[in-house]
């Protein structure tokens with residue numbers, strides 16, 4: 545997926561708008577300067593190293609924490625001032641499900657529906673619908689304490705959807721899910737976006753986000769990367785994976801095209817070459833093909849988001 549940077553201009557989007565937001569805990573500056581826009585109908589990935597401020601930012605968006613500085617708009621409302629409006633618009637899936645352990649899965653969803661002012665029949669119907677949506681029908685009568693981590697994630701997602709919110713905040717939604725459940729989650733998230741919802745997803749599973757997200761916001765040490773910084777990662781040095789029917793001929797052609805033998809890496813049957821930007825990659829591929837090498841693989845070694853993450857987190861890793 546392309547990593548599209550976001551303009552730093554407050555608009556009147558019905559999605560999420562964050563401008564120069566900061567929040568400290570004593571002398572820990574969890575979020576120092578965060579700005580981004582997430583538009584309705586899109587999925588935005590929130591990425592950044594451990595402790596970079598993602599959860600703190602999500603808590604502020606969800607009206608659970610007040611920013612010290614800056615402005616947030618959720619569907620046009622300020623979470624600190626218009627908390628009720630924001631909560632009715634927003635579905636929040638926290639990274640860890642706090643649940644009522646002795647209540648059944650179904651009852652948990654029904655009570656959540658009642659808390660959102662659905663009447664008894666409507667909340668029962670919604671619970672029924674959501675149990676099917678997240679594949680928990682067979683566990684509907686079980687107390688939530690017996691759920692596995694992945695099953696808890698599904699319940700947490702269902703709970704976030706009870707009131708059919710137009711904006712969704714998903715903190716590490718894929719954590720604990722098996723591969724089939726991850727694929728289902730991806731499809732569901734895309735479907736929710738196609739219905740016009742604004743979805744912000746934070747995750748460390750970047751390959752997953754690559755397939756799910758329309759754009760990305762990178763946060764490092766509490767500061768979101770600028771439009772220019774995000775765009776610049778597209779042309780930084782990046783490893784490409786190349787494979788040909790004849791490996792020796794490929795290596796000879798790479799050297800003939802100007803790549804030093806010491807700069808050619810190996811990963812099982814493939815060769816790895818670092819190139820700056822897609823134009824350099826296209827040019828090299830053209831040279832290889834015109835020299836008669838039968839190339840069977842020519843692709844970035846890591847996904848777009850992982851590349852952006854690795855590029856921007858260089859130097860900030862402790």
Ligand SMILES: Nc1ncnc2c1ncn2[C@@H]1O[C@H](COP(=O)(O)OP(=O)(O)OP(=O)(O)O)[C@@H](O)[C@H]1O
Nearest residue numbers: 569572573574592593594595596597598599600601
């Ligand atoms: N309530 C709090 N009191 C003190 N420090 C806090 C509090 N909440 C968060 N922090 C600190 O703020 C920083 C950002 O934390 P946050 O949980 O937002 O990061 P994160 O990006 O979500 O991390 P991870 O990727 O590991 O989940 C960390 O240094 C953390 O220790």
